[in-house]
Amino acid sequence: MSDYSDTDKKQDTQILHSMGYAQELERRMSGFSNFAISFSIICILSGGINSLAQATSGVGGAAIGIGWPLGCLVSLVFAVAMAQISSAYPTAGGLYHWGSILGNRFTGWLTAWFNLLGLVTVLGAINVGTYYFFMGTFGTPYLGLADTTLVRIVFLVIITGLQAIVNHMGIGLTAKLTDFSGYLIFATSVALAVVCLIAADSYDFGRLFTFTNYSGEAGGNVWPENSMTWVFLLGLLLPIYTITGYDASAHTSEETVKAAHSVPRGIVSSVLWSALFGYIMLCSFVLLIPNMDDAAKQGWNVFFWAMSEQVNPIVRDILYLAIFVSQWLCGLATVTSVSRMIFAFSRDGGLPASKALAKVSPTYRTPVAAIWVGSILAVLFVWGSSLVSIGETPVYTIVVSCTVIFLFFSFVIPITLGLFAWGTSKWDKMGPWNLGEGVFKLFAVLSILAMILIFVIGIQPPNDWAAWITLGFLVLTAIIWFVFEQRRFKGPPIGDEVARRQAKIAAAEKAVGEV
Numbered sequence: 001m002s003d004y005s006d007t008d009k010k011q012d013t014q015i016l017h018s019m020g021y022a023q024e025l026e027r028r029m030s031g032f033s034n035f036a037i038s039f040s041i042i043c044i045l046s047g048g049i050n051s052l053a054q055a056t057s058g059v060g061g062a063a064i065g066i067g068w069p070l071g072c073l074v075s076l077v078f079a080v081a082m083a084q085i086s087s088a089y090p091t092a093g094g095l096y097h098w099g100s101i102l103g104n105r106f107t108g109w110l111t112a113w114f115n116l117l118g119l120v121t122v123l124g125a126i127n128v129g130t131y132y133f134f135m136g137t138f139g140t141p142y143l144g145l146a147d148t149t150l151v152r153i154v155f156l157v158i159i160t161g162l163q164a165i166v167n168h169m170g171i172g173l174t175a176k177l178t179d180f181s182g183y184l185i186f187a188t189s190v191a192l193a194v195v196c197l198i199a200a201d202s203y204d205f206g207r208l209f210t211f212t213n214y215s216g217e218a219g220g221n222v223w224p225e226n227s228m229t230w231v232f233l234l235g236l237l238l239p240i241y242t243i244t245g246y247d248a249s250a251h252t253s254e255e256t257v258k259a260a261h262s263v264p265r266g267i268v269s270s271v272l273w274s275a276l277f278g279y280i281m282l283c284s285f286v287l288l289i290p291n292m293d294d295a296a297k298q299g300w301n302v303f304f305w306a307m308s309e310q311v312n313p314i315v316r317d318i319l320y321l322a323i324f325v326s327q328w329l330c331g332l333a334t335v336t337s338v339s340r341m342i343f344a345f346s347r348d349g350g351l352p353a354s355k356a357l358a359k360v361s362p363t364y365r366t367p368v369a370a371i372w373v374g375s376i377l378a379v380l381f382v383w384g385s386s387l388v389s390i391g392e393t394p395v396y397t398i399v400v401s402c403t404v405i406f407l408f409f410s411f412v413i414p415i416t417l418g419l420f421a422w423g424t425s426k427w428d429k430m431g432p433w434n435l436g437e438g439v440f441k442l443f444a445v446l447s448i449l450a451m452i453l454i455f456v457i458g459i460q461p462p463n464d465w466a467a468w469i470t471l472g473f474l475v476l477t478a479i480i481w482f483v484f485e486q487r488r489f490k491g492p493p494i495g496d497e498v499a500r501r502q503a504k505i506a507a508a509e510k511a512v513g514e515v
Contacts, residue, residue, distance in 0.1 A: 008258055012090075016254060019091055020493030020501045021347070022508035025254045025340075026171055026365035031262035033175040034249050036182035038270035041245030041337060043126075043330035044278035045185055045192075045323045048242050050129040052282070053300045057219030058235035059228060060292045064282045065208025067232060071239025072275035074450045078408070079246050079271040080435070081415045081443040083264035086250045087431025090259035093344020094250030097492055098414035102421040105491035106481060111413045112345045113477055115247070118407030119338040122245070123160075123378040126334055130327040131155045136304050137320040149386065156379050163332040164375040167339060170364040171255045174336055181329035188322040189277045193284035195319065199310040200288045207292055208283055220299025224461045233457050240454060241404050242278065246270050247411065248337040251344075264433035338374035343367035348492050362512045402466035405458045406473070412451040419444040 013023045029037075055063035082095075091097045095115050100108025131152055139145040167174055197203075211232065216225030223234055249266035253259045256266075289295045289306050298305040307316050346357035353369075361368045419441060421427040430437075459467040493501055 012257065012259055015090060015260065017502070017505060018498065019089070019097070020498040020505075021091060021254075022505040023254070023514050024360040024365070024508055024512050025092065025343075025367075027255055027257060027259075028172055029175050029252060029256040029262075031256070031258065031265060032182070033179055034252060034256040034259075034262045034266035035269050036178045037175075037252055037333045037336060038246040038249045038266055039185065039274060040178045040181040040326075040329055040333035041126075041248050042243055042270055042274040043181075043185060043245075043326060044242060044274050044281060045188055045326040046126060046129055046242075046330045048238070048278050048282060049303050049323065050133060050327075051238050051241060052285075052303050053220070053222045053298075054238040055235045055282075056286075056289075056292075056302045057214050057222035057296050057299055058231045060210060060212040060214055060296060061207035061286045062209055062211045063232065063235035063238065064279075064286050067235045068239045068279050068282060069275070071236040072243050072271070072278070074236070074240055074453070075243035075246075076268075076271050076275070077443055077446045077450050078411045078415070079267050081418070081440060081447050082247065082250065082411060083267040083433065084430070084435060084440045084443075085414060085418050086253065086267060087260050087264045087433035088427065088429065090250075090253040090256075090263050090431075091344065092251055092254040092340045094253055094263075095247060095410050095414055096341065096345050096350075099410075099417060100491045101494070102414055102417035102426055105489060106486070107413060107417060108491050109350060109481065109485060109489055110477060111410050112341070112350055114406045114413070115410035116338075116341050116345065117473070118403045118410060119334070119341055120374060120377045121381055121403040122407065123331065123334045123338055123374070124156075124382040126327070127156050127160055127331045127378065128152070128382055130159060130324070130331060133320075133327060134324055136301075137317070137324065149383075152386070153379070153383050156382055159328055159331065160335070160375045160379050163328070163335045164371050166332055167335050167371045168361075168364060168366060168368055170366055171252075171336075174332065177329060178333050178336075181326060181333065184322060184329070185326050186273075186277060188319065188326060189281040191322070192319055193281045195311060195315055196281075196284040196288035199312075200284075201290055201310075203287055205287070207289075208286055210292075212292065212296075214296035218293075219296045220301075222299050226460075230460070234460060237457060239275075239278070243271055243274055244404065244407055245334065245337070247407075248333060251337045251340040254340075260431045261433055264431070335371060335375055338378070339367055339371040342370035342374050346370065348490065350489060360512055365512060402458065402463070402469045402473075405455055405466065405470060408451055408454050412447050415444050415447045419448075 012027060016023055055067060085098050086094055089097055089101060096108055096112040099111030135145060135147055145151055166177060211228060213228045213231055215223045215231045223231055246267045249263050249270065253263050256262050288310050290309060295302050295306060342351065342357055345351055346354040351357055356369045357373060359369060360366065418427060422437065
């Protein structure tokens, strides 16, 4: 950060002050670090591997060769629109502020709850995926561990606790590890692709564009039996669900130098690089597979099956170790994102015990309570939801599906508001990262259409209960808002309130040693 001058620091702080907030968090993340935290949460070595069966047990190779770039394009549409807004409003918990500033108190509050619920449950889902990857690679084969509720929860408590401890100790340590994570994901995905190509029996590139309906028993019942068109659309959930988490760049805005420039670049570049390296890695894996029909029958075990069939055990275990570390670092970055969302929403009184959750440690310059509360909630979510089923489907599986939908809802709300707010007193000036009014409006409209597509696909069997859970959540939030929050919640500071906060801002910065 040698190029971060006193003038840059002063400008970043002035932008934050102009929105009514103090520089309590430590601003020391470089542009690369901001990119790396989103790239680490996206983590193609996590979702791209743990959810691979959504493609191979769907329409086979074409779900990767054709479906992956299409799904990534959907995520890129949201990323570009969000990046444009983030340049104008670079604050922690960005989505919440965008929803408030571009709309009103209610839209900001609703955006915050959608995003917060999605982040907490996705943190749980990421660490559960890490657990099952560990069990399939080292836990059961080498340590003889059995998959029980007790083993799962103990594992989650340990890895989530370690992620919280690192976050507790400061953004400097977290940024160093997520920087390393960025390089590790690049290197491991390339190494995995090279190993797959070397170990492949032949290069049947045609299978990357061949459609075969593996729904039902032919695909290990990953998807219920359905038409080819629907199974292909369901397979788009692999890239769409994998390429998410880029809102982390916005959540860490107040810790990023030259945030108005670095944050939008971090959002867009994390999606583009994940899409490219994920495509290379997954196409190579499809070429590794000895037989697509046999692979489809493996269901969720397809990655381990193919690696065991084709790859040298020592090489395989080295790759497994690198992938496991990457997945843990993915959870680490997600804890950062969750905690900044809790912190930002709490400092405006949006959560119970807001004063405690918004408190920043003067020693570590991190929102300690928010870090630990977010981590504990993620573990409790996994534990509680895994004990209950609806029919044959665990509630955990259904909730994860619909809360990813919640994440995208939290993306599209401020984007839609921005589409109508641009050119008014609410938003009359683009940030320094500016693709132009026309480009923003185009991507905003495309985001709305993409959200409709994600919702329709996301509530298909076996996740058809997701629609009722989503509807139930909307009804519950409406009741909470009109009965309790409408009169109590004031939202972020605007207008004269910003000026009245200046003494409070100075006191807050003095308390954490910001000069």
